[in-house]
Amino acid sequence: MTNTHRMNVSAATGGCRAWCWAAALAAAVAWGPEGAEPGAGAASAREPAAAGASAQPGRATTPGGTGGVNAPETLDKPYLVLVSFDGFRHDYLDRYATPSFDRVAARGVAAEALVPVYPPLTFPAHYSIVTGLHPERHGLVGNRFYDPARGGEYNYRDPASVADGTWYGGEPIWVTAETQGMVAAAMLLVGTEADIGGVRPTFWTRYADRGTHRERVDGVLDWLALPPERRPHLVTLYFASVDGAGHRTGPASPAVAEAVERVDADLGRLLDGIDALPHRAAVSVVLVSDHGMAEARPDAVIDLDAVADLRGVRAVVSLSGANLFVPGGEARARVVRDDVNDGTGGGNVLKGVRAYLRSEVPAALHYRAHPRIGDVVVIPDPGVTFDVGPPPPPGMHGWDPRHPDMHGIFLASGPDIRPGQRIGSVDSVDLYPFLARLLRLAPNPDVDGGLAALAPVLAPAAR
Numbered sequence: 220m221t222n223t224h225r226m227n228v229s230a231a232t233g234g235c236r237a238w239c240w241a242a243a244l245a246a247a248v249a250w251g252p253e254g255a256e257p258g259a260g261a262a263s264a265r266e267p268a269a270a271g272a273s274a275q276p277g278r279a280t281t282p283g284g285t286g287g288v289n290a291p292e293t294l295d296k297p298y299l300v301l302v303s304f305d306g307f308r309h310d311y312l313d314r315y316a317t318p319s320f321d322r323v324a325a326r327g328v329a330a331e332a333l334v335p336v337y338p339p340l341t342f343p344a345h346y347s348i349v350t351g352l353h354p355e356r357h358g359l360v361g362n363r364f365y366d367p368a369r370g371g372e373y374n375y376r377d378p379a380s381v382a383d384g385t386w387y388g389g390e391p392i393w394v395t396a397e398t399q400g401m402v403a404a405a406m407l408l409v410g411t412e413a414d415i416g417g418v419r420p421t422f423w424t425r426y427a428d429r430g431t432h433r434e435r436v437d438g439v440l441d442w443l444a445l446p447p448e449r450r451p452h453l454v455t456l457y458f459a460s461v462d463g464a465g466h467r468t469g470p471a472s473p474a475v476a477e478a479v480e481r482v483d484a485d486l487g488r489l490l491d492g493i494d495a496l497p498h499r500a501a502v503s504v505v506l507v508s509d510h511g512m513a514e515a516r517p518d519a520v521i522d523l524d525a526v527a528d529l530r531g532v533r534a535v536v537s538l539s540g541a542n543l544f545v546p547g548g549e550a551r552a553r554v555v556r557d558d559v560n561d562g563t564g565g566g567n568v569l570k571g572v573r574a575y576l577r578s579e580v581p582a583a584l585h586y587r588a589h590p591r592i593g594d595v596v597v598i599p600d601p602g603v604t605f606d607v608g609p610p611p612p613p614g615m616h617g618w619d620p621r622h623p624d625m626h627g628i629f630l631a632s633g634p635d636i637r638p639g640q641r642i643g644s645v646d647s648v649d650l651y652p653f654l655a656r657l658l659r660l661a662p663n664p665d666v667d668g669g670l671a672a673l674a675p676v677l678a679p680a681a682r
């Protein structure tokens with residue numbers, strides 16, 4: 220697809236000895252989704268919770284979901300398998316042999332890139348894909364975040380946070396499906412372990428029980444072979460291995476090439492299985508990633524405490540961003556902001572980092588409205604990280620999503636999609652309305668994305 224702007228950091232890493240790489244690798248296990256994210260697993264069927272649903276005017280909804288049986292009017296609707304490959308940067312499709320991805324592109328559409336939301340981290344970015352909302356509206360404003368109203372913190376590594384639907388705003392596509400009489404199934408995806416508005420997918424999987432890639436693919440194929448009354452029309456599938464390799468050894472490393480080729484084989488197994496179904500012509504396949512990957516610069520690690528007086532400040536700091544909750548009102552927040560930007564707090568002159576009052580965050584990032592966003596938001600340039608203890612891993616993401624290294628992938632094929640199309644970049648918030656259209660569902664109308672950008676890829680009858 221397009222050439223990627225890449226930072227040259229080879230000089231910076233040249234002095235790193237074996238111990239240094241071992242430390243970075245150990246750290247990456249904790250930061251990357253692979254091995255670090257909580258809950259989901261082998262194909263264990265769980266019943267949906269029976270709490271109240273989020274009914275909306277003009278949309279026929281079923282409180283609590285389908286109860287595992289498709290409504291009669293659902294039986295004639297298409298099927299959709301949404302597959303996410305965490306951290307799959309857009310240009311990997313050009314760099315490596317990906318015959319299975321190419322198969323989907325030939326049958327349907329491939330975008331130049333999928334532009335993620337800010338911050339391009341696994342939890343916020345995935346949840347924007349499935350809700351059509353920016354994080355400032357769906358509320359997952361980071362992989363970890365603080366909620367001043369609750370006085371509590373969400374942590375993507377804490378299974379209790381992940382499973383608690385009260386953290387999740389908006390309406391993910393599987394809730395749209397279940398409340399409109401359509402059975403949904405999740406072989407992992409952010410949010411599918413929670414009861415959101417009282418609704419879960421009929422089938423879902425704990426991350427801790429996630430099984431091997433082959434087991435996940437076979438579990439999806441088992442679901443698609445169920446009798447029509449119980450067969451899910453929406454199925455999600457998730458792989459974290461490309462992200463893990465990118466963190467551990469960097470986006471240009473041989474390990475990423477191996478991970479890409481392996482998930483391509485997994486995808487091939489899925490496509491072969493779908494092609495063997497009697498109802499194969501009714502199945503759409505949508506391939507996405509949540510974000511890309513960039514090199515983290517070991518020579519550009521910033522200690523926020525050294526440059527601003529953070530006494531009394533609740534700082535939620537990740538490698539690639541920080542939300543600061545500043546007591547004392549806006550006057551003190553301005554002081555913290557200016558300390559970071561001017562580098563006066565600790566006598567440092569900062570390069571490659573910028574602090575904003577919440578109201579000043581660039582409009583293009585859509586990162587202002589939610590109270591879980593800090594009074595001061597600090598955003599480093601791509602490659603620059605915050606000092607959170609261990610050295611940064613070779614690969615990271617979470618920086619400004621307008622940077623090409625943060626861009627992911629979007630490909631789709633199915634009965635409503637014209638074959639052989641190549642399109643430009645797609646915004647990830649535009650996927651939810653598109654998924655709803657493919658499934659003949661009435662989407663939540665109150666979303667940030669729209670169908671206009673992707674309508675041209677549909678066959679005229681499906682627009």
Ligand SMILES: [Zn+2]
Pocket residue numbers: 250251252306341462463466616
């Ligand atoms: Zn990651």
